[in-house]
Amino acid sequence: MATKLAFDRVLFTVVVLLLGVGLVMVYSASVAQVRGDSQVLAEAVPVNPFLVKQTLAAGLGLVLMLVAMHVDYRQLARPTVVYACLAVVVALLVLVLFSGTINGSRRWFLLGLFSFQPSELAKVGLVLYLSYQISRKEEDVDQPRLLVPCAVVSGLLAGLVLVQPDLGTAVLLVAVAVLLLILAGIPLRWVALGSAVLLPVFLYLIRAEPYRWRRLTAFLNPELDPTGAGYQANQSLIAVGSGGLWGRGPGESVQKLHFLPHPHSDFIFAIVAEELGLVGAVAVLALFVILVWRGLRAGLHAPDTFGRFVGWGLTGLLGIQALVNVSVALGLLPTKGLPLPFLSYGGSSLVVTLTACGLLLNISQHGG
Numbered sequence: 001m002a003t004k005l006a007f008d009r010v011l012f013t014v015v016v017l018l019l020g021v022g023l024v025m026v027y028s029a030s031v032a033q034v035r036g037d038s039q040v041l042a043e044a045v046p047v048n049p050f051l052v053k054q055t056l057a058a059g060l061g062l063v064l065m066l067v068a069m070h071v072d073y074r075q076l077a078r079p080t081v082v083y084a085c086l087a088v089v090v091a092l093l094v095l096v097l098f099s100g101t102i103n104g105s106r107r108w109f110l111l112g113l114f115s116f117q118p119s120e121l122a123k124v125g126l127v128l129y130l131s132y133q134i135s136r137k138e139e140d141v142d143q144p145r146l147l148v149p150c151a152v153v154s155g156l157l158a159g160l161v162l163v164q165p166d167l168g169t170a171v172l173l174v175a176v177a178v179l180l181l182i183l184a185g186i187p188l189r190w191v192a193l194g195s196a197v198l199l200p201v202f203l204y205l206i207r208a209e210p211y212r213w214r215r216l217t218a219f220l221n222p223e224l225d226p227t228g229a230g231y232q233a234n235q236s237l238i239a240v241g242s243g244g245l246w247g248r249g250p251g252e253s254v255q256k257l258h259f260l261p262h263p264h265s266d267f268i269f270a271i272v273a274e275e276l277g278l279v280g281a282v283a284v285l286a287l288f289v290i291l292v293w294r295g296l297r298a299g300l301h302a303p304d305t306f307g308r309f310v311g312w313g314l315t316g317l318l319g320i321q322a323l324v325n326v327s328v329a330l331g332l333l334p335t336k337g338l339p340l341p342f343l344s345y346g347g348s349s350l351v352v353t354l355t356a357c358g359l360l361l362n363i364s365q366h367g368g
Contacts, residue, residue, distance in 0.1 A: 007069060008364035011294035014287050015065075015357045018342035019058060021272075021284060026345045027051040028250060029264035029271040032257045050264060050345055053114065057347030061354030068358025073366075076359075077306040082132045086153065089125040092118035093160035107164045108348075117348035119161045119169045124356055126157055126173055127180070127313035134184045135306035141185045150181060151194075167205060167212065168336040172320060174198065179316045180309055219334035232267065235260040236329050239270040240281075247277030264345040266337045269329040284343070285326065292319040295360050301367030311363045314356045 030050035075081065092109075096118050099106050108115040130150055137146040154177035162170040182191060206212045218230035226234050239255035242248070253274045256263040263271050273281040292315055299311025318341050325340040327333040339349045 005365050005367065007361040008294055008298060010290065011298070011357070011364060012361060014291050014294065015342075015354070015361075018284075018287050018291070019062075019354070021287075022343040022350070023051065023054060023058060024250070025268055025272055025275075025343055026054045026264050028253065028275065029256050029268055030345065031251070033264065053347055054345055054350065056114075057350045058354070060347075061351040064351060065354040065358035065361070068355050069361045069365075071362070073307055073310065073359055073362045074304070076128055076310070077132055077135065077304075079132070082129055085125050086129050089118065089122050090156065090160070093122060093157065097160075097163060105164050105166065107166055114347060117346070119164070119166060120348040120352040122157045122161060122173065123169075123176070123317050124314070124352060126154060127176065127310060127317065129153055130177060130180050131306050131309035131313055134180065134309050135304065138184065138305055141181075142187050142190070146184075147181075147186070147190065150177060162205070165209075168324070168338045171202070172317070172324075172338065175320055176313060176316050179320075180313050183309070183312055215334045215336075219331075232261055232335050233328075233331050236267050236270040237331050239263075239267075239274040240330060243274040243277045243281070245278050247273070247275050247280055250275055262337075265339065266325070266335075266344065267329055268343050268345070269326050269340055272343070273329075288319070288322045288341075291315075294364070295319075298360050298364040298367065302363050303366050307363045307366065311360055314360055317356065318353065 027048055027050070030048060034048050034050065096109060097106050099109055102108055107119060108117050130153075133146060133150055134141070137143075140146045154174060158170040158173045161173065178191065178194065206216055218233065235255055239253065239260055242254070248254070253263070253271050255274055256271055260267055260270060269281070269284070272284055276283075295311060295315030295318065299308045299315065302308040302311055321338050321341055324333060324336065324338045325344070328335055328338075339346050341353045342350065
């Protein structure tokens with residue numbers, strides 16, 4: 001058994017820096033929503049509910065991160081824990097379908113002034129389940145004994161999320177499952193077969209919903225509908241481009257004044273680029289690169305297969321979400337509402353992200 005070491009201070013520092021940047025940017029990007037007008041923000045906002053909720057989520061997330069750092073991650077590899085977590089996740093994903101509709105979706109449990117999104121738990125739950133299966137059946141990576149339960153559970157969670165509907169998170173769950181199976185050594189023929197099955201399904205899901213199809217066509221031909229389906233992408237690029245090298249300055253974004261929709265959540269990276277410029281945007285990206293590097297390193301040096309795949313899976317979750325969110329803000333991918341970890345407004349996402357980082361820090365303590 002590997003000797004317990006000090007946690008990864010580089011990873012911890014990056015997490016704290018990203019959290020700090022996120023709180024500042026949520027406050028800045030949400031000021032116009034609080035005031036409800038598009039005037040120059042010369043007056044300070046006395047109470048910003050977005051910042052208050054995000055700060056409370058950050059406090060809860062930090063507590064859970066500290067707990068996750070100090071409870072040996074190997075306790076999570078027990079079958080009772082794995083299947084109990086999976087059962088809770090499935091139950092919550094089913095129950096949320098009977099909750100109230102918000103913006104045409106049933107994704108949240110409303111708890112007074114706060115809300116909870118169970119699909120965030122599904123991300124971590126899936127990683128734990130897949131890591132458990134791979135650690136028990138590593139020698140059967142090309143056999144149905146491993147592939148069938150992994151495919152069934154991944155498909156079940158992705159399907160429940162898709163019904164909400166939330167295509168982006170559903171695709172993320174499938175992508176993480178494929179990533180972990182590839183890292184486990186699944187033969188490429190199975191990857192090709194799975195892709196051949198999933199690609200037509202994915203295209204059908206896009207074509208079946210008019211708004212998804214409009215987003216795709218607007219991405220391919222943004223000039224065809226600049227004030228409709230292509231509006232968000234165009235305004236995001238304006239924000240990024242107007243930041244220049246050094247940015248307009250903290251709090252000085254123009255696009256957040258009701259020009260760019262969802263500036264404090266889906267498109268917060270565009271506000272980062274506008275206010276902090278290319279230098280600030282690159283600095284944020286560098287922090288994510290370091291986060292992914294240290295997360296992969298923690299997994300690589302884990303003393304067991306379960307820890308290795310939990311580390312890689314959680315890092316993959318954070319890295320893929322960051323890559324997709326930034327790519328959308330830069331017009332490199334069609335518009336999709338995946339949050340930017342640490343930075344986007346959303347309590348569920350922040351709490352789960354910090355808890356996942358606590359598990360990564362835990363795993364980093366056991367590397368030999």
